[in-house]
Amino acid sequence: MENVDRIKSEEMINRIDGRLTKNKIVKGLFFIATLFTLIMLVVLLYRIIAQGAPYLSWDFLQNFASRRPEQAGIKAAVIGTIWMMAVVVPTAAIFGVGSAIYLEEYAKKNTLTRWIQMNISNLAGVPSVVFGLLGLTIFVRLFGFGNSILAAGFTMSLLVLPVIIVASQEAVRAVPNELKEASYGLGATKWQTISRVVIPYAIPGIATGSILAFSRAIGETAPLIVVGIPTFVAFLPSGVFDSFTALPMQIYNWTSRPQEEFHNLAAAGIIVLLVVLIMMNSVAVWIRNRYQSR
Amino acid sequence: ADTGTEEGEKTEQTDAGDAQLQGEISIDGSSTVYPIMEAVAEEFMLEQPDVKVTVGLSGTGGGFEKFIAGETAMSNASRPIKEEEAAALKEAGIEYTEFELAKDGLSVVVNKDNDWVDQLTVDELKKLWLDNGTAKKWSDIREGWPEEEIKFYSPGTDSGTFDYFDEVILDGGQIDKAATLSEDDNVLVQGVTGDKNAIGYFGYAYYIENKDSLKVVPIVNEEGTAVEPNAETIESGEYAPLSRPLFTYVSNAAIKDDAATAAYVQFTLENAAALAEDVGYVSLPQEKYDEQLSTLEGLK
Amino acid sequence: MPFIGVLGLKGAIGLKTKEKELSPVQELLEKKYNGGFLNRREKIIPIILFFMAAVSVLTTLGIVLTLIFETITFFGDVSVVEFFTATEWYPFSETEAVYGIWPLVLGTLKITLIASLFAVPIGLAVALYLSEYAGVRTRKIMKPILEVLAGVPTIVYGFFALTFVTPVLRDLFPSIELFNAISPGIVVGIMIIPTIVSLSEDALSSVPEPVRHGALAIGSTKWETASKVIFPAALSGILASIVLGISRAIGETMIVSIAAGSTPSAALDLTSSLQTMTSYIVQVTTGDAGFGTTIYYSIYAVGFTLFVFTLAMNALAQFISKRFREEY
Amino acid sequence: MVLTAVNSKENNQKVQTENVLVYNTKGLNLWYGDHHALKNINLKINEKEVTAIIGPSGCGKSTYIKTLNRMIDLVPGVKTNGSIEYRERDIFNKDFFVEELRTRVGMVFQKPNPFPKSIYENIAFGLKIHGIKNKQIINETVEKSLRGAALWEEVKDRIHEPAYGLSGGQQQRLCIARCLALEPDVILMDEPTSALDPVSTLKIEELIQELKQQYSIIIVTHNMQQAARISDRTAFFLNGEVVEYDVTDTIFNSPADSRTDDYISGRFG
Amino acid sequence: MVLTAVNSKENNQKVQTENVLVYNTKGLNLWYGDHHALKNINLKINEKEVTAIIGPSGCGKSTYIKTLNRMIDLVPGVKTNGSIEYRERDIFNKDFFVEELRTRVGMVFQKPNPFPKSIYENIAFGLKIHGIKNKQIINETVEKSLRGAALWEEVKDRIHEPAYGLSGGQQQRLCIARCLALEPDVILMDEPTSALDPVSTLKIEELIQELKQQYSIIIVTHNMQQAARISDRTAFFLNGEVVEYDVTDTIFNSPADSRTDDYISGRFG
Ligand SMILES: Nc1ncnc2c1ncn2[C@@H]1O[C@H](COP(=O)(O)OP(=O)(O)OP(=O)(O)O)[C@@H](O)[C@H]1O
Ligand SMILES: Nc1ncnc2c1ncn2[C@@H]1O[C@H](COP(=O)(O)OP(=O)(O)OP(=O)(O)O)[C@@H](O)[C@H]1O
């Protein structure tokens, strides 16, 4: 047994205690940091709910904006947001997935491709106000869409496009090579392989990434302000060329009114917005969990 | 809705109350005027549900930008149109008419616990707010006031309210650079409420809404009397020089060509008085509205 | 060519099993071989997809052109020298307007600095906790929660800063003004925490498990493994997440518009009101500035500066990921 | 067409027969970028036989078999010269669409790779991409292919359930069935049993013996016993070269090259 | 301490010696959730010998070896009962910190897993976490360990370059050197050569023979020739059970259990 207790045995055991304590302290600190972010979220939600919940009612969802707080509602804003998203979702999804497939499956690894790729990651970092300026100049003015659903929708589409491209690229890249090989091995053409194997497999990943991007689009205020969409809209749009208003605009407007009741309405509006967001995020999580185990 | 209907029926020349109109009216501009225009639009659409009115709040300048681009039929403003804007409209071939809708009394307020400020003259206001490169104390303004540093709260430099204050009090000079500026008047209310040495100014509506937590300062007018802002003194013009007019600018072509717009403007003028008060502004004397209604008739 | 196809098949099936008939599948496939595999779709689709990918390039081009034209107009009124050297930004004075971008840049930097000082340590701590210490369950629960935090609209954060964080700070340190850099800075930090956590966590957990096992198997504690092996290995991803977080902080608009005030200030002090590049743009677009005035054009010049900033951050990110790329 | 001596293991008699070639590889070289992975390969592969390719890891077995159906095209930066004739047609010829080649030449991979679809859809996939829409033909083919892969009895009650519910060995047989659906001429298999348990391996080996009646099979394996058990001919690869190619019995019992002997007897690899 | 007959392959004489145990596994059971992966394992492992563990895929070889240094703790939902004594101390005892156990018992994995650091740092790492800061001691230990892993000559000129620049076989030897730096008592190896080319494999095998002079080695391998070549004792696992455990020669030449014979002779696996 003489060779069992090797060098530094004593010392090593003495030090283990200290090392384990250090580990515990660090773990505790990290846990506190995690808890802190959770607490922030809870405080944030609590304050909003406490202020806004009493104002939530069926009428609130059913009414148009009004100068009388007790009659004011967010129907136009909710429906407007839905309309806007009806433009954003297909536009951004089609272009996003299309770009991702081009870059991952077709593009040669040359300078042009690298350049496009770099450009996309640049674009992802451009502030949303700047997209607002773009939307104002191109869609509102140059294309003459005015402050319509289409103008705002396209602006938001461009805003989320880079995020969706990147998420889709990751999803496409995650498709196991073996599946593509299986398809090619059966004599499938490239597009057949992409459309029948790659895309279906990547869809959950694409959806998860995109939903998170879309939920960002729903909450974005700055580009809408810059594009200049109106706030008082007491009718529902009947097409994409109609004017509309959106949830964040309505909320922003209410918070800047003198009357306290409007501030509470804003909180109620925020609750509605958050519910929409959490619903979207839940769908994303559900999709992710559902398909993760493949 | 009651006021609207009554007056709509009373005025014979109009068909706003009877015939069902259709169309779209796009309005944008001042956020100060927004609550009035929102109220008008709300009431109007109860009567004419097929006319789609939208009201935005891009600010007076932002509103004119769209008005010049021909994107809106009406543009709200919390100050008279500027020369550059008038010129641009001319160049764009847009003729327009200015309608005054109501008055806003810029209210100068201090903290509830401020027991020394009883009134202020225009000169004192100027002394207070004009930048002189150093921090000011209350004692610098009037003998006997405490030797405490003053904290200033002002609407953002890009608001109509600031513009107006700058023009009538500061003569276009530099506002105290230490002033806290905010685009959101509610924030100013909070600032003044929370600081004993604070002074601020903002629209009358914000004062009324928070009158329990603020102290409004009477302002000495040209006649030499200190006047507190309220509905009467603002309407009568006694509260001077800090009462400012609120406008909407309408495209003549829109009034002429579009029955809906014409009806809407008429409705606005007929109801502005009541609705302005509703949302915390002060109406004009009735003659003023009647006068503008006849101007409108001439444009149809 | 198709002729050879048939021959080939005869070769395949014919010779030895002469009596065998073609199955329906074979028959149909045979037709296809004869028809050839030329497919126009295969040629057109990549072209369509290329144009889709080009949209993002066009977007950048659009942004640059949009900004550049109006910026040029702006520099017709204001000298470039003044823009870059003057230390005052005071466009609204009718008599003595000054356009020196520095106060706005400084405002942006203050917010960004505070946000990063707040978010980077917390974000990394959370990421390390999730990837190295927490169980699968915790991770599965925390990730969506962080996503909610990331999805909360920034106006909501703005009011949170103004009506909660600022008063709390003012209770603690009465010298802090209503508008200051600290409160919105912290809240912008809270807003970017999810970005940092989520990307760093990805980077940490993509360090292969065997590497982790290697460290644990020679008797290191979790902390030793995490700090000395995993963290350095994931450095490039972690730095990229920080850069991305910072670039979101630079671009953040509503929080600062609401809670930081709107006083362009060249002072270094963090307790008083300031204005950032983004909040200036919002101020002007919702404000009173007349169309065609210098102020109106100034937002494009500011927007352009902002754009250059984000480009620089991105270049930094690219550099970092090249410089620190680890291969496992 | 060449005449060769075939030693089929089933009838241990040496029989002189006329053999039809499916593949004729002539002077094939292949580079991954600068790495010369296949060096002057010459191999003639007979119809309706099992040809095994053995050799240590990295010797180019997978590379060669992937070249036979041009799956190697998917790897960027690969260069080849020399020629491979499939049924006397040069597979590198522009007029020979890879899609046709791959339809005629099925492939089974090391790890079972069913699509994340139902069992049925996995097999119908190949038919559908080739434009076969007739429900009845598809149904019949699905059954026939599953039977052909000795899987029908095990899955017939759940062919609409996800393929991922099958065990590894079943999945591999499903992948074989997926090939069979297109009634290929040749089936290439790259270590088809290396990820499977012994029982599944045995089943697949039996299946290969079965399939040999109708198809030509080329199989890569690192398991020498397996090669010895199931193949008619064996090629021994080393460092991208064919060291020896002969009737399996000869390779295993009296190899001509000492390196083959070393490898076979486990002295390396 | 037990007396056992050891058949060391080097001196083909049977020698009666007194053996010291490093590990004594008594009635070990292990479950992954509901899956009973190890069933009543009883194994005594001798000091300064090479003990090989063989068996078909999924039989629990890796599970067992990972239990020996409690790396299995990293898998959530694992339950064990029974005991493992390392040098007469129960490794499941709370007072026995895993950090200590793992310092005394080194491990080499199937795929080389160097840290993404320089060669030098890879080896210094273990010393540093144990608080050894003296540059000279570290330098000496790095050299000694690299020599011990037969790697020094190949890398001495580039020990500050990234470890990922090494070939697979060199990386694996680096991982062995990393263990050696801590002068462990036992070295566990889980298929250490299965990802390596023949030449590298040979080197590692030689190294193992070398290391045996100083260390007790437990090696999992799927390569039976390898087990036969290098080990003193061999345990044959099947379905989570130890079917047979004996001197290697006995296992390979006259196994007591027919299942061992079947496996050895390649009838399955
Ligand atoms: N995509 C690739 N790029 C570059 N080199 C490659 C690529 N694929 C394989 N190689 C190299 O080509 C050589 C042959 O590889 P191949 O996969 O054909 O070997 P193998 O005989 O199938 O080995 P294994 O038994 O491990 O599957 C190896 O040296 C390998 O490193
Ligand atoms: N993390 C895990 N969770 C659940 N089951 C597991 C886990 N790891 C292994 N198993 C199961 O435990 C059994 C034994 O696995 P183990 O990895 O020990 O096998 P092995 O003998 O090392 O096989 P191989 O030769 O393939 O490495 C297998 O049936 C395996 O599926």
Ligand SMILES: [Mg+2]
């Ligand atoms: Mg291979």
Ligand SMILES: [Mg+2]
């Ligand atoms: Mg194992």
Ligand SMILES: O=P([O-])([O-])[O-]
């Ligand atoms: O919106 P304003 O009234 O401040 O221009």
